[in-house]
């Protein structure tokens with residue numbers, strides 16, 4: 001099938017069998033230090049090395065090739081109008097769950113289950129309620145896939161565009177195929193930015209993080225907004241890169257982004273949360289912070 005927007009074959013444009021393949025790859029790179037091995041059993045990951053690896057690699061090849069400065073600007077001017085859909089928050093979880101893929105239904109949780117496992121883990125540890133809500137909402141931006149966006153424009157580690165790429169970003173060699181790589185406006189250390197300009201002035205590669213941040217920026221405290229916007233910016237929060245773009249506020253907020261990350265990566269469990277039981281709590285939490293409907 002041809003993708004209208006991009007003119008590629010759909011399988012070529014979406015190499016991942018499921019969005020979870022990217023997250024499994026992140027987990028391999030950053031395994032839970034409290035778990036002896038992130039691989040729960042050899043059986044579960046039996047074909048990971050041979051099958052998932054190739055698809056993830058292809059996914060990053062596309063991501064690094066096409067996430068240009070201009071691409072980000074174009075996607076923002078389109079999606080940040082939020083004129084696609086409008087629905088109550090609870091309905092939006094069902095909408096997100098339309099994201100079905102060919103992953104193994106026995107081992108994979110749906111998107112809403114991942115959100116609830118993240119928020120419940122945050123809640124168990126006694127963090128503030130806005131952080132629980134942040135956990136609940138953090139991957140809502142993946143609905144971009146349902147608007148026909150390719151996987152590489154929805155998930156993947158994020159990075160600043162418009163300046164040189166860190167070699168700590170996964171598969172840095174693929175950036176050589178990005179036109180910005182050889183554009184002198186964009187390929188110096190600071191590129192279009194000034195030293196210490198602060199991440200608020202930096203354009204990040206486009207995907208579910210930026211989208212949900214923009215959607216909720218008037219409703220969630222600043223610390224939560226950093227968690228939303230930068231949760232896939234591993235080169236920053238895990239590798240400590242891009243210090244020269246940061247201001248003091250970013251440095252202050254980094255600890256919150258770091259606090260959030262383990263709940264996203266390590267809260268997955270095979271026991272699905274009891275949605276009906278949890279619903280009243282989350283409905284009141286949503287009511288406290290969010291408007292009746294969300295605009296997509």
Ligand SMILES: [Fe+2]
Pocket residue numbers: 138139208231232
């Ligand atoms: Fe995410």
Ligand SMILES: [Fe+2]
Pocket residue numbers: 114138139264
């Ligand atoms: Fe997540």
